[in-house]
Amino acid sequence: MSATARLPRKRFYRARAHSNPLSDSHFPVPICPSDVDFASHYPQFSGNPMVRFADVGCGFGGLLVALSPLFPDTLIIGMELRDKVTEYVKDRIHGLRPTNPGHYNNISVVRTNSMKYIPNYFHKAQLSKMFFLFPDPHFKEKNHRRRVISPHLLDEYAYVMQLGGILYTVTDVDELGDWMKSCLQNHPLFEPVGEDEITTDPVVKLLTSATEEGQKVARNGGQTFMAIYRRVASKED
Amino acid sequence: MEEGLIEESESGNSCTDEAAPALIAVHPTESSVVVAVGSELRIFDLKGDSAVSPLDELGGPHHSASIRAISFSSDGELFASAGDDKIIKIWKTDSWNCIRTVQSEKKVSAVSISQDSQYVTFADKFGVVWIVSLKEDRDTKAVPILGHYCSIITSMKFSPDGRFIATADRDYKIRITVFPRNALKGAHEIQSFCLGHTDFVSCLAFVCSQDQSKGFLLSGGGDLTVRLWDYISGSLLYTCALDDKAGILEASEIEENDKRAVTDICASSDGSLISVAVQGFNGVMLLSCDLVAKTLSFVKNVSMEKSFIPTSLVLVSSKERLWTVMGASNLTSSDLNNNNQRLLTRVRIISFLQKDPLDSCSRDPALLEDSQVPGGEKLLMQLQGCLDAAAQEAAFAAAAAAVRTSLQNMMIKKQYSVERRELRKRNRNDKKIKS
Numbered sequence: 001m002s003a004t005a006r007l008p009r010k011r012f013y014r015a016r017a018h019s020n021p022l023s024d025s026h027f028p029v030p031i032c033p034s035d036v037d038f039a040s041h042y043p044q045f046s047g048n049p050m051v052r053f054a055d056v057g058c059g060f061g062g063l064l065v066a067l068s069p070l071f072p073d074t075l076i077i078g079m080e081l082r083d084k085v086t087e088y089v090k091d092r093i094h095g096l097r098p099t100n101p102g103h104y105n106n107i108s109v110v111r112t113n114s115m116k117y118i119p120n121y122f123h124k125a126q127l128s129k130m131f132f133l134f135p136d137p138h139f140k141e142k143n144h145r146r147r148v149i150s151p152h153l154l155d156e157y158a159y160v161m162q163l164g165g166i167l168y169t170v171t172d173v174d175e176l177g178d179w180m181k182s183c184l185q186n187h188p189l190f191e192p193v194g195e196d197e198i199t200t201d202p203v204v205k206l207l208t209s210a211t212e213e214g215q216k217v218a219r220n221g222g223q224t225f226m227a228i229y230r231r232v233a234s235k236e237d
Numbered sequence: 238m239e240e241g242l243i244e245e246s247e248s249g250n251s252c253t254d255e256a257a258p259a260l261i262a263v264h265p266t267e268s269s270v271v272v273a274v275g276s277e278l279r280i281f282d283l284k285g286d287s288a289v290s291p292l293d294e295l296g297g298p299h300h301s302a303s304i305r306a307i308s309f310s311s312d313g314e315l316f317a318s319a320g321d322d323k324i325i326k327i328w329k330t331d332s333w334n335c336i337r338t339v340q341s342e343k344k345v346s347a348v349s350i351s352q353d354s355q356y357v358t359f360a361d362k363f364g365v366v367w368i369v370s371l372k373e374d375r376d377t378k379a380v381p382i383l384g385h386y387c388s389i390i391t392s393m394k395f396s397p398d399g400r401f402i403a404t405a406d407r408d409y410k411i412r413i414t415v416f417p418r419n420a421l422k423g424a425h426e427i428q429s430f431c432l433g434h435t436d437f438v439s440c441l442a443f444v445c446s447q448d449q450s451k452g453f454l455l456s457g458g459g460d461l462t463v464r465l466w467d468y469i470s471g472s473l474l475y476t477c478a479l480d481d482k483a484g485i486l487e488a489s490e491i492e493e494n495d496k497r498a499v500t501d502i503c504a505s506s507d508g509s510l511i512s513v514a515v516q517g518f519n520g521v522m523l524l525s526c527d528l529v530a531k532t533l534s535f536v537k538n539v540s541m542e543k544s545f546i547p548t549s550l551v552l553v554s555s556k557e558r559l560w561t562v563m564g565a566s567n568l569t570s571s572d573l574n575n576n577n578q579r580l581l582t583r584v585r586i587i588s589f590l591q592k593d594p595l596d597s598c599s600r601d602p603a604l605l606e607d608s609q610v611p612g613g614e615k616l617l618m619q620l621q622g623c624l625d626a627a628a629q630e631a632a633f634a635a636a637a638a639a640v641r642t643s644l645q646n647m648m649i650k651k652q653y654s655v656e657r658r659e660l661r662k663r664n665r666n667d668k669k670i671k672s
């Protein structure tokens with residue numbers, strides 16, 4: 001048994017194995033937010049563009065495409081783990097831009113694992129909205145720690161969100177809905193958004209209608225469970 | 238058939254995986270010194286000039302597997318030890334009696350005592366930091382306060398003012414979290430992330446000078462750099478690359494393509510003297526921090542005997558001495574006459590006494606001979622296990638290689654084939670502790 005096995009050399013953007021054990025792909029991870037070339041994602045925006053909305057687990061890009069015209073001056077990024085799906089979203093956006101001049105320049109996608117690398121992409125208090133649409137339920141109790149909304153991970157999401165920023169979650173699995181709501185309710189840096197505000201927020205109806213997953217649930221007549229919370233300041237002194 | 242073979246080579250691997258480095262900790266006033274090697278806590282009381290055996294009058298178990306983390310509290314009254322046996326023991330340092338044994342679900346990689354000595358935190362190898370309050374009932378279980386998702390926490394330190402807790406992991410990250418008054422409810426407010434290391438972060442040290450209200454953080458890592466951070470904002474102030482520093486390449490016995498890493502760092506509280514241990518380097522590198530200019534500079538290397546590669550460092554500012562130890566949980570005496578196979582360590586001390594008190598630059602580090610060591614032969618016998626450790630060169634060289642391999646195995650995430658993965662899943666034993 002050799003004790004001096006060679007280790008691969010690392011590039012500046014390290015290539016790491018996919019966290020999903022079923023797949024062997026690699027993707028580059030930025031060392032820190034300043035290293036991310038967001039300008040190349042949004043070529044029509046000059047200066048130092050700051051992303052404000054993040055769609056965590058954006059899937060095939062339904063929400064991104066629906067949000068884009070509602071917030072034309074806001075930069076929105078989708079984050080997706082699966083490489084083929086990310087390529088799809090890229091191709092979709094690159095197909096939409098030339099056929100709709102002046103539109104869809106404010107959305108883009110990166111392939112990454114949001115559960116590990118959110119602080120690598122965003123500065124403190126950068127985001128004003130975060131979306132978690134139909135996340136993987138991970139039913140078995142031993143897999144609960146793989147859920148994208150959890151008490152520990154909410155610390156990181158709170159860190160990248162502005163005070164007053166809003167975090168949206170929706171699922172068709174009622175147990176997961178209870179879980180997410182309970183994690184958010186128990187977290188000291190999040191407070192529920194009031195009903196009246198929810199009814200006037202133009203984004204809310206997109207949660208269930210904009211994505212393929214949401215449309216499928218509606219077709220099957222399923223119920224959806226939302227938990228919408230605002231990032232607030234810590235209560236300590 | 239094939240599965241059996243896979244099992245064998247797995248267990249072959251685990252032997253090298255378990256080469257845990259020896260650790261050293263010294264009471265802030267240097268009244269006692271502790272070396273942890275394998276599952277042993279070797280304690281020498283310098284004030285009373287005698288070796289000490291720790292007691293557990295509550296009947297709790299002594300450590301049964303490699304100790305991975307030890308720490309004194311800032312006032313020196315408490316001492317914590319934890320490791321691969323999944324227990325954390327908290328000791329009173331006047332009597333060396335264990336006042337509490339805490340159970341962890343997973344192996345422990347770091348332990349720390351809060352500045353007010355009220356809480357003990359420990360990090361498990363799944364990246365979760367747990368806490369117990371020493372004011373609570375002894376049987377109360379630890380609660381989780383924060384987590385580095387799916388990573389191993391390599392170092393955990395409280396800021397000197399106690400307001401923050403810094404945790405570093407193998408995924409190149411350092412997280413600075415506000416440590417709240419009621420810490421049992423969790424530490425949810427992240428102050429900053431210090432991102433910049435291009436490889437695992439292995440060690441942390443806080444620095445702040447008396448005339449500066451701001452505090453700074455030093456870190457060392459697998460990218461062979463020491464970095465200076467403003468931990469309040471998370472900004473990287475300075476990076477000192479150690480790979481081109483004089484002497485390290487010549488003195489190194491590692492092949493060119495092997496990675497070298499910073500393994501330990503300690504600093505005087507004002508940052509003027511920083512000591513760094515590097516894999517493959519038989520000595521200590523000295524750096525200095527200018528807190529006004531916010532820079533780090535290389536001062537010099539202090540070489541020790543060949544094959545002495547320190548595995549742990551601690552600076553006693555009050556005595557201007559740097560204590561270093563080298564050892565591993567698989568390093569035993571090669572003396573065939575000695576049937577009692579004790580684990581060996583080697584302790585060396587560097588003194589920084591200033592020759593000219595008016596000129597702080599005239600600090601000349603001096604490596605103390607065994608005869609000059611505080612506590613003398615008694616201390617060396619207790620902590621090293623023998624007096625002729627210097628003669629065991631081959632054993633120390635092998636131990637250094639084993640420690641290096643086990644660190645790399647821990648820091649680089651293993652990639653298993655599908656069959657191996659399924660086999661490992663079947664043999665999982667991380668059962669939750671039933672309440």
